[in-house]
Amino acid sequence: MYKVEYKPIKLKDVKEESNKNLFNVISFFAGGGGSSLGYRMAGGKVLAINEFVESAQDTYRANWEDTKIYPSDIREIKGEDILRDLNLKRGELDILDGSPPCASFSMAGNREKDWGKEKKYSNKTQKTDDLFYEFSRLIKEIQPKTFIAENVKGLLIGQAKDLFGSDQLSMFGEHKETIYHTLTNIGYRVSYRVLNAKNFGVPQSRERLIIVGVRDDIQKRFKFPKPTSYIYNLKESFKDLENTKEELKESNIEAYAIYQESKKLQEGEQSEKYFSLIKSDRNKPAGTLTQTAGCISAASIIHWEDRKFTVKEAKRIMSFPDDYKLEGKYRDKIERLGRAVPPLLMRAVAKQLYNLILKEQ
Helix, strand or coil: CCCCCCCCCCHHHHHHHHCCCCEEEEEECCCCCHHHHHHHHCCEEEEEEECCCHHHHHHHHHHCCCCEEECCCHHHCCHHHHHHHCCCCCCCCCEEEECCCCCCCCCCCCHHHHCCCEEEECCEEEECCCHHHHHHHHHHHHCCCEEEEEEEHHHHCCCHHHHHCCCCCCCCCCCCCCHHHHHHHCCEEEEEEEEEHHHHCCCECCEEEEEEEEECCCCCCCCCCCCCCCCCCHHHHCCCCCCCHHHHHHCCCCCHHHHHHHHHCCCCCECCCCCCCEECCCCCCECCCCCCCCCCCCCCEEECCCECCCHHHHHHHHCCCCCCCCCCCHHHHHHHHHCCCCHHHHHHHHHHHHHHHHCCC
């Protein structure tokens, strides 16, 4: 692979790309705006978003004050109301995007033991394992030309894969009542694949399930984007970053036992005592940044200098613009980033979808 110099992302550049207005998007479960950034980077215009958590709404609003926000639980939202508000006809929207909360399917959680239970999500609680079906309902009501859904790869593993389903028919030539079946049954050809963000310009190894649907009346096929030619490591991604004393102080590992364990580890080594504690190797991409990486005592990926990553560094790890505004304290900011979709990953998918499907529609 030939070396490509890492280029920091600036918000003004994202806004310039978005002004091309190549396609339009409505995003559900938008969080602090990770997937939205990806669509804007690809030249898209985000017409409106839905986000349930107030702190995420605050972050989104701080960067995109003109974007309409639907703050309700998705169960309370009707497609016809959105179409009326945005002066759209059914079938006109280019992309309906959604990242339904996935705690019940995450490899790091209790998985099927938590199905049907309410889970804590930021400062709210919500049952999450039916949200894909609510997302499907809105696709049916709005009938976008395409949709993109993002989730954890755990949805394809263990008992969860029976809930997700596949393009394989049963012995009776039928689909089970699964997420895949529901999406195809409302009139879409569905493709899905686990993509690793590190293969699309993100200095982080983060595997995500990407699901793309193309409406049946559009006679074109979607193919997932190919990996880029170069994988960035942390050293080159951080090379021009300067942290203040205050930023370094807030990134300290407060739990003494975890700090002591960190000092024993070599770069790239995983702790045997604290299973999720991994000291990052500066010559490789980061491991997966989680929403708990900013907690006082939670073990997670850490800097090779035996501390947590600063917010500046976490932005680079997630491929967010350096000047993207994040609301709240250190822990809140890291949570917003850890829950986000890496923008450069979504940009790659959106550009592919535009070029193959939407460009001539």
